[in-house]
Amino acid sequence: MTSTYRPNESKREEFRRYLEKGGVIDAITRALVALYEEAEKPNNAAEFVRRFMGAAGPDSAETESLKNEVMVLKEKLDETTRENEMLKERLQKYENSEKGQ
Known part of the structure; x- marks a missing residue:
């Protein structure tokens, strides 16, 4: 009996x-x-421990919302970057034409 107990x-x-x-x-x-x-003990002790240890992150709906927001903001950044480049080119042409006069 003790031989099976020791390995465990x-x-x-x-x-x-x-x-x-x-x-x-x-x-x-x-x-x-x-x-x-805790002064007031929570109803769900296991949930308290999970939250305390950082296991309770954002829910999937919140995560999806944030992913969509990031995607929209990346598209807006790309659009703004393209517009900025176009305006730089136009400004450069304007400045060059001013120098030529």
């Missing part, structure tokens, strides 16, 4: 060291301490 204990210890080395234990501990110190 060894794996557990190895896994614990892995979590400790990666900073996981410290991060979870900080999240739990923050939850403990």
Whole structure:
């Protein structure tokens, strides 16, 4: 019986060291301490821990909206850049014609 118990204990210890080395234990501990110190305990403790650890990012609708906004702004930037180049060329021609007179 003890021979099957030892390998499991060894794996557990190895896994614990892995979590400790990666900073996981410290991060979870900080999240739990923050939850403990909350004056008003949240209804969903797991959600609090996820948010505390930064897992709650923007939802997919917000992400899609931001992607669309970036795409529109890139197109506007390209259009403005082309217009700027065209105006520079026109200004250069105007300045050259002024010098020739």
